[in-house]
Amino acid sequence: MCKSVATELADKLQGAKSIATPDVKSLFRFDSAWCGIPLARWFDISLSAYLLNPEERNYGWDRLRSMLFVGDELPDAVDEVHPDAQGMAALALMHVLGPRIQSAGLGELITSLEIPLIPVLADMEEAGITIDLESFADFLKEVSERVTELTKVIHERADEPFNIRSSQQMSTILFEKLGLKPGGKTPKGALSTANSVLEKLVGQHEIITDILEFRKMEKLRSTYLEPLPKLVAKDGRIHTNFNQLATATGRLSSSGPNLQNIPIRGEQGKRMRACFTAGEGMRLAAADYSQVELRVLAHFSGDPTLVSAFEHDEDIHSRTAALLFDKDPAEITRDERGNAKTINFGLIYGMGPQKLSRELGIKLNEAKEFIAKYFEKLEVLKEFYDSVVEQGRENGYVTTLSGRRRLLPELLSTSPQIISQARRQAINTVIQGSAADIIKMAMIKVADNAEIKHLGGRLILQIHDELLVEGPEESIEEIGKLLQEDMQSVTSLAVPLKVDLGLGRNWAQAH
DNA sequence: CGAAGACCT
DNA sequence: CAGCCAGGTCTTCGA
Numbered sequence: 001m002c003k004s005v006a007t008e009l010a011d012k013l014q015g016a017k018s019i020a021t022p023d024v025k026s027l028f029r030f031d032s033a034w035c036g037i038p039l040a041r042w043f044d045i046s047l048s049a050y051l052l053n054p055e056e057r058n059y060g061w062d063r064l065r066s067m068l069f070v071g072d073e074l075p076d077a078v079d080e081v082h083p084d085a086q087g088m089a090a091l092a093l094m095h096v097l098g099p100r101i102q103s104a105g106l107g108e109l110i111t112s113l114e115i116p117l118i119p120v121l122a123d124m125e126e127a128g129i130t131i132d133l134e135s136f137a138d139f140l141k142e143v144s145e146r147v148t149e150l151t152k153v154i155h156e157r158a159d160e161p162f163n164i165r166s167s168q169q170m171s172t173i174l175f176e177k178l179g180l181k182p183g184g185k186t187p188k189g190a191l192s193t194a195n196s197v198l199e200k201l202v203g204q205h206e207i208i209t210d211i212l213e214f215r216k217m218e219k220l221r222s223t224y225l226e227p228l229p230k231l232v233a234k235d236g237r238i239h240t241n242f243n244q245l246a247t248a249t250g251r252l253s254s255s256g257p258n259l260q261n262i263p264i265r266g267e268q269g270k271r272m273r274a275c276f277t278a279g280e281g282m283r284l285a286a287a288d289y290s291q292v293e294l295r296v297l298a299h300f301s302g303d304p305t306l307v308s309a310f311e312h313d314e315d316i317h318s319r320t321a322a323l324l325f326d327k328d329p330a331e332i333t334r335d336e337r338g339n340a341k342t343i344n345f346g347l348i349y350g351m352g353p354q355k356l357s358r359e360l361g362i363k364l365n366e367a368k369e370f371i372a373k374y375f376e377k378l379e380v381l382k383e384f385y386d387s388v389v390e391q392g393r394e395n396g397y398v399t400t401l402s403g404r405r406r407l408l409p410e411l412l413s414t415s416p417q418i419i420s421q422a423r424r425q426a427i428n429t430v431i432q433g434s435a436a437d438i439i440k441m442a443m444i445k446v447a448d449n450a451e452i453k454h455l456g457g458r459l460i461l462q463i464h465d466e467l468l469v470e471g472p473e474e475s476i477e478e479i480g481k482l483l484q485e486d487m488q489s490v491t492s493l494a495v496p497l498k499v500d501l502g503l504g505r506n507w508a509q510a511h
Numbered sequence: 512c513g514a515a516g517a518c519c520t
Numbered sequence: 521c522a523g524c525c526a527g528g529t530c531t532t533c534g535a
Contacts, residue, residue, distance in 0.1 A: 163532095166532080196524095223529090243528095345526095348526070417523085
């Protein structure tokens with residue numbers, strides 16, 4: 001007999017009569033364990049109502065707030081809340097939600113995946129990551145100086161001072177004063193000054209490259225270099241929050257600070273990641289799933305071309321190019337491979353011919369032929385796409401590997417635009433959500449691995465298809481191997497899962 | 512507080 | 521003729 005979620009949670013709550021830690025804010029901030037389950041995450045999970053019915057997304061919070069808190073803010077002192085009420089609230093919620101979760105067939109997802117993940121995430125948040133404060137300071141100094149220089153140069157070139165950070169003022173300067181050609185509009189109708197537009201203007205005016213560099217430097221300064229050192233906790237480490245219910249697809253998100261969007265590209269990106277280090281006497285192991293979303297696509301579609309490419313561990317982009325251009329994979333040029341890569345990524349997003357033509361710089365008709373040819377070659381893939389949409393239309397939702405659902409009533413809309421957006425979301429959710437399921441399973445497996453634990457390895461970050469583990473210098477190689485093996489073997493698909501592993505003193509080295 | 516932009520997978 | 525591909529978080533501007 002399968003215990004209901006409510007019963008199981010009720011059992012765990014029974015033993016707890018009060019909150020272990022006196023400071024409610026730190027309780028929420030670090031998700032300190034309470035009867036084995038971190039309290040904040042408990043309430044997160046109680047919001048699982050949203051898995052069933054988005055209209056009731058706030059059900060949990062409204063109830064909780066009325067029972068526990070006076071206003072919107074968390075109280076400063078524990079005296080302002082009623083310890084037992086927290087348990088009562090969670091219990092009440094789960095009594096309502098538990099049966100609904102079970103009857104929707106989501107009990108397994110909640111009890112076998114999401115709930116076991118809770119303490120794993122709590123441990124990761126508590127572990128945090130070390131940053132090299134001196135390198136950060138040096139980096140910040142250089143970037144700040146460069147921002148000052150560029151500000152001066154840009155003002156000179158524009159022949160007047162203006163706020164470079166303001167897209168409105170930027171638009172006026174570029175398109176009115178300097179008479180440059182607008183390259184597109186924003187959703188709201190203003191002339192866009194986004195990077196993609198500016199890049200096409202390079203060479204037309206010397207100010208453009210300066211603006212592009214200014215934006216890069218300013219982003220580094222304002223989002224990473226300045227705020228992050230201020231967030232170093234007493235333990236000398238930075239602690240993020242991993243949000244379990246923030247995305248529509250089942251991915252995690254990270255906030256306060258977001259450690260899932262630390263720069264990686266280019267010289268600066270590399271330098272930035274090098275500032276994220278292992279602690280004293282420790283090393284980092286970074287393991288990332290190779291092409292996991294395309295492998296998931298191969299798995300679900302069973303497309304023989306994709307499946308065989310992954311079975312033989314071929315370069316998937318070259319393989320796609322070979323198929324499209326009727327050539328031997330060895331004869332594929334850089335450009336052809338690049339085009340194939342664009343298509344492969346586009347497939348994951350449900351890309352249409354318009355965007356493809358823009359991406360590849362070819363005509364619309366050409367792009368249509370391109371896509372037609374692709375689907376001709378991979379008709380099994382097309383059947384899979386159609387079946388996802390059909391499932392979505394019939395059920396009102398699509399389902400990932402673990403049974404997670406995303407409601408997509410928009411599939412039945414009358415607006416062609418809404419329908420095609422929902423189509424893309426349906427396809428992408430099955431792929432992206434299943435990849436999220438896989439890495440969540442892997443995280444639980446890694447966290448439970450007694451050998452890794454014994455060697456002193458601990459998970460510290462997840463970046464969608466990558467796990468970052470910190471461990472003692474002398475055992476990091478072994479930890480890395482175990483990590484890689486756990487990730488690869490966590491589930492068995494129609495194609496093998498491949499995991500690339502890197503080790504190092506810092507995050508850049510480990511890549 | 513929404514818009515625009517930039518960073519990530 | 522245009523139509524701009526999925527999922528996030530954070531900063532800044534300006535009403």
